[in-house]
Amino acid sequence: MERWSSVCWTSWTSSGGTVIFLGNDAVSIFAKPGDPWGGQLQQASFRGIPFGVLNAEGEYGRKIALHEYPYRDMPWAEDLGRATRHKTITGFIVENDLVTGTTDVLVVVQAMIAAAEMPGPATLIHPTLGELSIALPPGGLKVRESFDAGRYFELTFTFVEAGETLFPTILLGQLLTPLFAIATKLAIARSFIQSILNIAKYGAAIDDEIKFTTGVMLDGILSKGNDATSLSNQLSTLPGDNGRYVSGANVGLSSTATIETLSAQGAAARSQMVAQSAAVTAAVADPTTYAANAQVLIETLRASIASAATQITLLTSLATLTPNPIVDSSTIGVQRVIAQQTVVMIFQQFVLVEIALAAAAYQPTSYDDAVSVRDTVTGLLEAQILIQADAGNDDVMQAFSDLRKAVVDDLTASGGSLSVMEQFQFQESLPSLYLANRIYADVNRETELVVQADPIHPAFMPRAFRALAN
Missing domain, CATH: 2.40.30.200 (Elongation Factor Tu (Ef-tu); domain 3)
Structure with missing residues (x-):
């Protein structure tokens, strides 16, 4: 042809x-x-x-x-x-x-x-x-x-x-993290109920230990609740410019908030947490109700904190809250240790889930900020994953593994395309307005620059500081 x-x-x-x-x-x-x-x-x-x-x-x-x-x-x-x-x-x-x-x-x-x-x-x-x-x-x-x-x-x-060189613009983590959080909470509750039922046969000594450890944990939680609902932590939601030490990232501004309304909201949140703590104490004989009330208490604590950044900070300190360890090698003593660890674990685990949800709502100010928050939150979750793996609690371990992945995906999506922080060095102290124009060619970014450099006075910026590269 x-x-x-x-x-x-x-x-x-x-x-x-x-x-x-x-x-x-x-x-x-x-x-x-x-x-x-x-x-x-x-x-x-x-x-x-x-x-x-x-x-x-x-x-x-x-x-x-x-x-x-x-x-x-x-x-x-x-x-x-x-x-x-x-x-x-x-x-x-x-x-x-x-x-x-x-x-x-x-x-x-x-x-x-x-x-x-x-x-x-x-x-x-x-x-x-x-x-x-x-x-x-x-x-x-x-x-x-x-x-x-x-x-x-x-x-x-x-x-x-080939894939994409840019990170996704759709924050799938904000959709997936709450779903994995629900699954993790269910796994936590099931594990707690089973553990309590296994040691309940040892009688009054176990019941007393559960009550005592519950009281210690609730005291620590209510103390953090008082800090979270204090007026100083609520002021970040006030509209207007209230100074760099009050304003900050990741706050929910309200156009109608006043000092009086914020004080009333804080008092109402504290009263609600006290009532929920009492409900937890009253349910020590019923592990199912106990787990449900403990979950609601920790959820209320996070909801009472306006800023996602403050949520992560305050809840992180609760994630390691533990009473003094029991030193008793007798048969009952060993079971008391298990009871103490079980009660401590359910509160710590619910706190970790709320930290993950706070990370999903967090809006990083820079790539470095996103990496820092990611490393902090995933470090806490990874420690819990290892604890559950060593204990043979495969369901809880897998639930926290899925939750960790969702948090990483979320912070990668929200912070992966942001500017990195860069070290700036000048020969003399200069005003913030001048530096904003010199670095960014935009004087409107002066407030942002002041927050990052944290000078004694904006007219006298430090000669060396870290700020967004662009």
Whole structure:
């Protein structure tokens, strides 16, 4: 034949025999009249250079970290998210192709090689998947030519999805973190109830220890509640400019808030927490009600704090609240230790969940701020994950692992594209307005600069300080 086509089966007879090719649109030969399958296929191309396709395949799945433990027959497969999609396409370029219009096949092959070596993501049109943004690794394009194939060159593309260089702008963590928080709270309650039922048979000594430890924990929680609802912590929600020591990031401004309304809200929150503490104490004989009341108390504590940053700070100090340890090696003494640890653990775990929710609501001021908060919160969660893993509480461990991942995703999304902090050095003390104009060319950012540098007076900024790079 004088011309080649990737539309249909085409044969070429040479001294070596007959070679038969199946082109990019040849599947239409097998389609029945009216069958839309053939019409759904797209002409394959790489960086705008068309080629025929023989076959294509892809690899899909999840990223899995397999953990194996001594004396356990079954491993734990930790899900780390969707795996990178790997795809392979085998295609061809043939001279005088009726479909692609290829005339000089050698020129097209050289153009294809040059396109494969160009920097940056490439656009590839897949016959069934459509337009893809891909990255070719070393050896991602293989060109095969042989004597018996003549003017037919076979191409093999092995590539991965290119992905995005920017972090997502949709804060999925703010949707996922609350869902994982609910699941974690359920796992905490189930574990607590089971632990209490296991030691309840040891009688009055266990009941007394639960009551005593509950009292110690509630005293610490109410103390933090008083700090959280104090007027100094509530002032950040006042409208207007109230000074850099009152205003701050991550506050919920209210256009109607006044000193009087804030005082009333704080008093109401304190009264509510006192009543809920009494409900926890009254339910020491009923682990189900006890767990539910403890959860509500910690939720109320976080809700009473206006600023997400203050929520994280105050709740972090509660996450390590523990009474004096019991030193008793007797049988009852060992069970008292278990009772104490069980009560302490449920409060600490509910606090950790609320810290994770506060992190989901947190709006970092810089990339460095996001990293700092992420490391603080994930450090607390990771410590709890290890404790539960050592204790064999797989459900609670997995729940906290999922919650940790959601927190990391959320802070990565909210802070990943923010500016980093940079060290600035000047030969003399300069006014903040001058520095805002010099650094950012925007005097409106003077207040932001003052908060970051924290000078004694804005007219005399320190000669060295850290602030946003841009």
